[in-house]
Amino acid sequence: MIQLVELSVNGERHDLAIEPRRTLVDVLRHDLGLTGTHVGCEHGICGACTVLVDGAPARACLIFAAQVEGAEIRTVESLSSDGELNDLQRCFSEHHGLQCGFCTPGMLMLAEGYLAEEPEPTTEEIREVVASNLCRCTGYQTIVEAIDDCAARRRAALQDRLDRRAS
Amino acid sequence: MKPAAFEYHRARSVSGAVGLLTELGDEAKIVAGGQSLVAMMNFRLARPEHLVDITHIDGLAGIRREGDTLRIGALTTHRAVEKADLGDFAVLSRAMRWVGHLPIRTRGTVGGSIAHADATAEWCLLAVLLEARILVEGPSGRREISAEEFFLGPFTTALEPDELIVELVFPRPAPRAALTEYADRKGDFALVAAAVDLDTDRIVLGGVGPVPAVVRGESYTGTTVRARAAAAADSLELRDEPGISAHYRRGLVRTLVERAYEEAARG
Numbered sequence: 001m002i003q004l005v006e007l008s009v010n011g012e013r014h015d016l017a018i019e020p021r022r023t024l025v026d027v028l029r030h031d032l033g034l035t036g037t038h039v040g041c042e043h044g045i046c047g048a049c050t051v052l053v054d055g056a057p058a059r060a061c062l063i064f065a066a067q068v069e070g071a072e073i074r075t076v077e078s079l080s081s082d083g084e085l086n087d088l089q090r091c092f093s094e095h096h097g098l099q100c101g102f103c104t105p106g107m108l109m110l111a112e113g114y115l116a117e118e119p120e121p122t123t124e125e126i127r128e129v130v131a132s133n134l135c136r137c138t139g140y141q142t143i144v145e146a147i148d149d150c151a152a153r154r155r156a157a158l159q160d161r162l163d164r165r166a167s
Numbered sequence: 168m169k170p171a172a173f174e175y176h177r178a179r180s181v182s183g184a185v186g187l188l189t190e191l192g193d194e195a196k197i198v199a200g201g202q203s204l205v206a207m208m209n210f211r212l213a214r215p216e217h218l219v220d221i222t223h224i225d226g227l228a229g230i231r232r233e234g235d236t237l238r239i240g241a242l243t244t245h246r247a248v249e250k251a252d253l254g255d256f257a258v259l260s261r262a263m264r265w266v267g268h269l270p271i272r273t274r275g276t277v278g279g280s281i282a283h284a285d286a287t288a289e290w291c292l293l294a295v296l297l298e299a300r301i302l303v304e305g306p307s308g309r310r311e312i313s314a315e316e317f318f319l320g321p322f323t324t325a326l327e328p329d330e331l332i333v334e335l336v337f338p339r340p341a342p343r344a345a346l347t348e349y350a351d352r353k354g355d356f357a358l359v360a361a362a363v364d365l366d367t368d369r370i371v372l373g374g375v376g377p378v379p380a381v382v383r384g385e386s387y388t389g390t391t392v393r394a395r396a397a398a399a400a401d402s403l404e405l406r407d408e409p410g411i412s413a414h415y416r417r418g419l420v421r422t423l424v425e426r427a428y429e430e431a432a433r434g
Contacts (some may be wrong), residue, residue, distance in 0.1 A: 001172070001174050003175050011312070019172060020172075020173060020174065020175030020218065021169065021170045021171070021172050021173060021208075023170075023205070023209075024168075035183045042168060042169075042205045043203075043206040043209050043210060044267075044271065047268075047418055048269065050270055053273070053274070056246070056270075056273035056274075056275050057269060057270040057273060058270050058273050059202075059270050059271070059274070060206075062202055062205040062206060062209075062274065063201060063205065063208065063274065064175070064198070064201070064205065064218075064220075066175050066220070067198070067201070067220055067222055070223075077356055090429060110269070110270065114269065128264075128353070129268075129269050131268065131353040131354060132267075132268030132271070132354060133271055136382075140339075
């Protein structure tokens with residue numbers, strides 16, 4: 001059985017003719033060539049395949065692509081623009097929030113989705129959120145620091161814009 | 168691994184989904200958030216020939232308060248409950264932090280969790296604790312099943328193969344209730360979960376039997392929290408299992424019931 005699925009990924013529309021058993025992560029990597037999203041355990045434990053579905057972090061290995069027709073999917077490829085890393089990616093780099101890099105796309109999308117919803121997390125809340133994704137290099141400390149710093153910078157930038165508008 | 172091949176069917180209404188289930192028979196399975204089912208399919212522990220996708224049905228998600236009653240639509244995600252301001256049903260929001268991890272809670276649904284019927288799952292415990300009713304629809308219409316009669320065994324429920332869960336109905340507020348649990352790693356399935364409601368004097372435990380276990384008042388009389396928790400733990404028949412002794416599990420029950428009491432009293 002072939003299913004026709006119209007998928008919106010990083011603002012681009014794709015018309016797919018796929019088997020219904022094709023998971024979102026396999027579509028992203030094999031059919032669309034978006035290999036930034038990694039695939040690890042394929043049963044929802046490791047979080048390497050985390051992407052945003054309508055803004056919310058989700059495991060792309062636990063979703064059939066046919067199910068998310070009509071949703072807006074965002075992958076790690078959407079973060080940078082014009083070859084420049086975004087602020088979250090720069091924070092990961094500056095704080096050494098990665099070593100081998102395998103978990104990084106999932107961690108980035110997890111943090112991106114989470115910070116959009118919760119711009120003022122406590123360090124403890126960040127620790128709880130990143131517990132969903134496995135990292136076997138960093139010990140998590142530098143990842144938590146990177147996300148913490150990115151949130152602080154975004155708050156400062158927002159405050160700056162508000163101040164300038166007021167003056 | 169990759170799942171076995173199946174045919175995909177997208178339902179647009181509850182009656183449409185029931186029609187598909189009736190037509191396709193035993194080889195059909197409903198998929199909603201898929202946070203348990205797709206993992207089982209990837210392992211090929213589940214190999215349904217047909218999947219009926221209900222996530223595109225309008226009106227199955229949402230939380231409604233009607234007087235003392237709270238109604239939660241089957242497609243409501245754990246995350247939506249976690250973020251909702253539920254007033255004297257806040258125990259439900261607070262309990263959601265124990266459900267997997269954030270990216271699981273954004274997809275996993277209340278109805279799916281109840282239908283999956285893992286005996287340690289938070290929703291199964293909460294439904295039994297708060298004497299919820301499960302509203303289901305089948306070919307001959309709708310019926311309500313009480314949570315205590317719904318769970319028949321591990322991953323086994325009173326739901327017929329051609330029925331679909333529509334809504335979870337909580338009949339009365341629970342301002343002094345709490346759920347807590349323990350797992351070796353954050354977000355894992357609980358080794359033991361404990362839920363208490365001070366107003367109804369009920370304790371419900373997960374991880375101590377095939378279904379959420381109700382410990383009734385008479386088996387844990389006592390006037391200190393510690394004595395009651397110990398009595399509840401002692402009332403259970405537990406067996407040594409690989410990696411976890413009955414003694415250890417009983418200790419967990421005691422500790423978790425005490426913690427649940429303390430949290431419930433704080434409200």
